[in-house]
Amino acid sequence: MSSATSGDALASRTASNGASPAEAMSGLLARNWWAIALRGVAALGFGLVALLVPGAAMLSLALIFAAYLLADGIFGIVSAVRAARTHERWGLLLAEGVLNLLMGLLAAFFPAGAVLGFVLATAAWALLTGGLMLAAAFRLDRSHGRLWLALGGILSLAWGILLVMTPLAGAVVLTWWLGAYAVAFGAALLVLAFRLRRQRDRASPVEPPPRGT
Template identity: 45%
Template sequence: MSDFNSTAGTAAYEPVDASGMLAKNWWAILIRGLAALAFSLCAFVLPGPTLVSLVVFVAAYAAVDGVFSIVSAVRAARMGEQWASLVFDGLVSLTAAGILVVWPSISVEALIVLLAMWAIISGFLEIGAAFRLKAEHGRVWLGLAGVASVLFGVALFAAPFIGALVVTWWLGVYAAVFGITMVSLAITLKRRLSHQPAA
């Protein structure tokens, strides 16, 4: 669910390039984290959320997530870095957003299945990217984000008949955890970038 997945397509024997590419895009990761935290706040303060409002919020977040991934893919391609996984991740998010836009009357059960699939696919991409990231560049934070995404998806699959209000609360908790890990990763990457010698 993120541009940091650019490392997922990088060969295992190129950890320095992968970490460097990620560090240069720390600002995009920070924006993604702040967006997740904003989404979490809305999920908890929105009084009496309905299914329609939930669909709107999720569609908007997925669209932003997908656009940032595609933009990062273009930047990676221009720098000669791996970009295929970024495009894939972006398309997954944009597809989820598109489904919600053209099917605003989606049932709670269908929405839960869609969210679960989106979270699990993105989570595995993030975990794969974490293994190719240098430890000092925030591997733990990226791995935690991926694990949180997968666990959230599995939890949704395990309870497919919960109501819209409960889904909103679950989304709020997940978005808070994801946002904190992304902001922490961005801060770590910025610090590593500032300590790198100028080219």
């Protein structure tokens, strides 16, 4: 079926239902406002924990990361076994799966090490991007914002050096940032949920009971 034909079919279905796709989506979200509210509450809860008890939040993130590595490692080993049965290349798949499985076990038994590893990886990223931004700034004309690009590179380098020098403090700061984001995100979802509920109530008002004859 061509794109024009599929578009005509979608338009005909939309016309027959008497609502545009945007209206249909709005109605669906309004009927399920409670699910969005639950997501908002969960985000708010996690954000408050991250802000008030950053150590517990860091360990929780490390355990979640460990679970992901364990699952990914198992799936990688299964993929390697299936590839071996079909006489395909399986060595790299098996090596990757075993490595992820071992890293997952280490992160599960030593979650603090997983947190430090994440912080150091973030530091390496900040140093690398900062260096690249500085190198690009020297090739940029002054009129095109060379100073601002250089400033961004310097800030990124400073952030990476700070993380390397004080990884635990960097982990706490990252957790606070994540907590602030989660609180703002959860609040936005809650506002959205209650607005959707209001629209749902307006679209389907409660009818008064019939008067007695």
